[in-house]
Amino acid sequence: MSESGPRRMTRREAMELIGLSAACAAAIPRAGFAQTLPFPKGAIIRTLFKDYAPEELAGGATLFHEHMSLGPDFNDKFRAASAAVRAAQGLPALPPRAGGPPAAPPGADPMRDVALMAEELATAKRDGVACIVDGGHPDMGRDLSFVRQAAMKSGMPVVAGCGFYSQPFYPKEISTMTEGQIVEALVRQADEEPAGAFGEIGSWDEMTVDERKVFRAVGKAHTLTNLPIFTHTGIPGKAAIEQLDILEDAGVNPNRVAIGHLGNLVDPNVYVHKTICRRGAFVAFDRQGGNGDAQQVPLVMSLIEAGFADRLLFSSDASRGYSKTLTVFVPKLKAAGVTDDVLHRITVDNPRRFLAFVPKRPRKKS
Numbered sequence: 001m002s003e004s005g006p007r008r009m010t011r012r013e014a015m016e017l018i019g020l021s022a023a024c025a026a027a028i029p030r031a032g033f034a035q036t037l038p039f040p041k042g043a044i045i046r047t048l049f050k051d052y053a054p055e056e057l058a059g060g061a062t063l064f065h066e067h068m069s070l071g072p073d074f075n076d077k078f079r080a081a082s083a084a085v086r087a088a089q090g091l092p093a094l095p096p097r098a099g100g101p102p103a104a105p106p107g108a109d110p111m112r113d114v115a116l117m118a119e120e121l122a123t124a125k126r127d128g129v130a131c132i133v134d135g136g137h138p139d140m141g142r143d144l145s146f147v148r149q150a151a152m153k154s155g156m157p158v159v160a161g162c163g164f165y166s167q168p169f170y171p172k173e174i175s176t177m178t179e180g181q182i183v184e185a186l187v188r189q190a191d192e193e194p195a196g197a198f199g200e201i202g203s204w205d206e207m208t209v210d211e212r213k214v215f216r217a218v219g220k221a222h223t224l225t226n227l228p229i230f231t232h233t234g235i236p237g238k239a240a241i242e243q244l245d246i247l248e249d250a251g252v253n254p255n256r257v258a259i260g261h262l263g264n265l266v267d268p269n270v271y272v273h274k275t276i277c278r279r280g281a282f283v284a285f286d287r288q289g290g291n292g293d294a295q296q297v298p299l300v301m302s303l304i305e306a307g308f309a310d311r312l313l314f315s316s317d318a319s320r321g322y323s324k325t326l327t328v329f330v331p332k333l334k335a336a337g338v339t340d341d342v343l344h345r346i347t348v349d350n351p352r353r354f355l356a357f358v359p360k361r362p363r364k365k366s
């Protein structure tokens with residue numbers, strides 16, 4: 001599915017449309033939004049309790065990659081997987097948490113207490129968040145009924161992700177399942193929850209045989225459902241391009257894909273980031289609002305200056321304190337010179353453009 005019908009306008013056509021000659025347009029800083037077109041007819045954003053017209057969620061930011069529920073052993077498994085990869089490569093061990101999800105501050109864990117989690121969501125709402133995506137699924141130990149209860153109590157529209165996470169987390173059947181069986185399992189999950197995205201779908205180091213199989217299956221499940229896809233990259237940026245290649249080969253339009261955790265890929269030339277943007281996919285800066293911000297602000301600035309603001313997605317991949325993308329990270333970009341208009345479009349418009357899809361299967365009656 002194209003996000004906007006037949007094709008996007010060229011920059012020249014867009015400028016002519018608003019009465020500017022191409023010569024004059026060259027003097028205008030390229031924010032990268034002139035060619036943004038409306039949502040396709042029939043597009044919806046699928047949350048746990050209802051399908052929204054994308055316009056209904058325009059009153060605030062959408063955080064496209066957070067977590068409201070993960071298994072109690074998730075963080076230990078995550079650290080063990082990262083440490084194993086580094087050891088296998090002969091790299092020194094990382095300090096705790098580096099490159100991974102931000103540490104939860106001390107105190108009671110909202111992931112184990114529905115009332116606390118509902119409070120977290122209510123706070124995010126007050127801070128200007130209109131919708132949150134939960135990027136978990138069963139192999140990450142996500143408890144969907146917990147997420148439902150917190151969404152219900154807080155009134156926050158929550159999009160549920162679904163899928164299979166990455167090799168260290170796969171259920172053991174994955175290695176013996178055929179690609180077709182995985183496609184069926186993915187579509188079943190998507191129907192049952194109901195899910196509004198496939199994600200987070202990941203690889204850890206070099207993509208394994210099973211990870212490639214799962215990515216192909218996710219691509220095929222997308223063609224049956226139209227659900228957008230967001231990914232997890234492990235070692236900074238590794239496999240980012242390969243993930244997009246596999247999905248595209250399976251029939252997915254890149255504009256339905258967000259390649260994740262690319263704030264960890266520190267490259268002043270932003271080559272991989274720009275390649276992904278040029279191919280039409282979204283580049284995700286999704287661990288915002290913490291120590292990693294300093295390295296990410298220049299990356300984001302380079303991409304905005306290169307005209308790719310309409311390809312950026314921000315989120316925090318957090319388990320509490322969800323609004324810090326807006327309250328901590330966005331002010332840093334503002335201080336670096338990004339206008340309110342561009343920030344609004346990145347935080348409010350881009351995630352809705354990413355999440356909105358024309359369903360191919362009816363929503364399950366609840």
Ligand SMILES: [Zn+2]
Binds near residue numbers: 065
């Ligand atoms: Zn995540």
